[in-house]
Amino acid sequence: MSRLDRLRDRWPISPRVHAYAAWSALVLFTLIIISGAAVRLTGSGLGCPEWPRCNGTSVTPSNGHAYIEFSNRMITTPVSIAAVLCLAFALLRRPYRRDFTVMGALLAAGVAVQAVLGGVTVLTGLNPVTVMSHFLLSIATLVVAVTLVWRVVRERREQPQTPSHDALLVRMTRALTVVGGAVVVIGTAVTASGPYAGGEGTDDTVSRLGIFGDDTFKTVIMVHARIAAVFGVCAVALWIFARLRGARDLYAPLTAVCLAVALTGAVGTLQYHILDYPAWTVWLHVASVTLTWNALVWSYLAAGRAERVAASDDVSPREPAAPREPAAVS
Template sequence: MSKSADFARRALSPASAFLLFSQSAIVVTGGAVRLTSSGLGCPTWPECVPGSYTPVPNQAEGQLHAWIEFGNRLLTFILVLSALITLIAVLKSGRRDLRILAGGQFLGIFAQGVLGGVTVLTNLNPFAVASHYLLSTILIAASVSLYTRRHIPCIKKSSNRQSDLFSRWHVVGAFIVVVLGTILTGAGPHAGDVDAPRIDLRIQTAALMHGLAVILLLLITVAFFRGDKTDHETKELLVKFFLISIAQGSIGFIQYLQGVPELLVAIHLLGAVLVWIGAWRIWLSVQRQGMDTAR
């Protein structure tokens, strides 16, 4: 192995870790934009205001809202740089099995930028906002896969059909919880702007749907854990997932009773990222075979 390839393989760990952190962080900062009603702090796109890519003095939206939204947009450039470094590390290391994941990250970030522009230009249409978040969910899953597979190839197990089915139900259940969470958000009060449209659905109904999906996911988690063919590594991940999900559900229930205060909503958003990462790691643990060194 050449020195450059060896360096690239060693660089892949910190590069993919920072990419995962960045993909997760931008979800939280995007939530901060919404919770501070700064979604239209920069009312146009790609410019912040007509004629300027940055906020301007005496902007009608207010300096605080403008700079919060502008700061969130700037994080996209950090994501692009992180994805580019990871892609170069993958290409130089000779890890052909990771090229689609790394390239998909790079392209997905640009797609996210375009979708963010659509979100602004549609005055924070709740379905555009939800799509924006769900694309981040997909990119987070891909970055988890990149980080997890940096040393180990993902080889599908063919001898454990029970765990394979459980892992599929589990990750699909987690994604349904996320989707219903975006619908609940779209029907709730934190739209990102006081004049933004909302989903025409009673928040009580949306909360009930979301809560029932969470209960179903927890039941799948318990059944998966009790499965006689579930290995030790997966069981450890399931325990962690269950505990995080219980904490997340408790926060969600408390914030609902308290009228969704901003701080609890922000914590719940971070928890949603952790729950999704946990679910995806469980799926990967079943898809991975042994500790074989990647080719």
């Protein structure tokens, strides 16, 4: 018996306890994205200009913007605990499942890489590329967190981990996920080229993304808005198609996607066309995008794989036709 088996016998973890850790990780990984956006939008991105210390003389903050930035760093602590518990509980749970261990390890690794990347982001003065990478890595980690929760829930309900639907529905759902991912990536470029560089509150000059020169912000907004509109139309069309095909287990996730997209679109219209891009609308936009992404990953998992069509067993080779008798000659 291995050491891990002995530990599992001594401190067995039930699937229910493991599920609590998985749900906690999903909630905390979602919240830290939203809190990170608040740091940027309050101009507190360089409130603590050093890493891992807050400044050259102290680990703790000393002013308002430093407290905001440092608080976001501290949220990493419960996120790290949740990720480590997902890994530890996966190793000790009965019955043991290797895929849960892999996902727990990925969550823990994601936290470690994010901590380093966050430090690089601060040390490079909020370089737009590192800021974008920081956000997109968080989005990628959410894929793992949602997948872990999905599998935990399916196991407890004694449902297959990967459902099956007709091939066209599966392909359409996967394509919608790809388009949604493109919307998220381009959205990070909008923020990276926009007016909220993250250093306004501390009077720091922060470079902006300038791939299209002075028109970068307007250009990426235009591209983002058009692709987002296509994504929204496709989401509604897929919801209707799933209803027509009777895919009941896709109703809830696709409905969540459509509602989240509607909320995101309303906030986007408000911030760009009515209120001239105030910071609080950008924060709402980031929050709604994060929820949309969670629902989209949920939809991808619910679509599963294309169902196999069994070949019919009662098909027999055609018998050759009997020769025709020659017509009588009178």
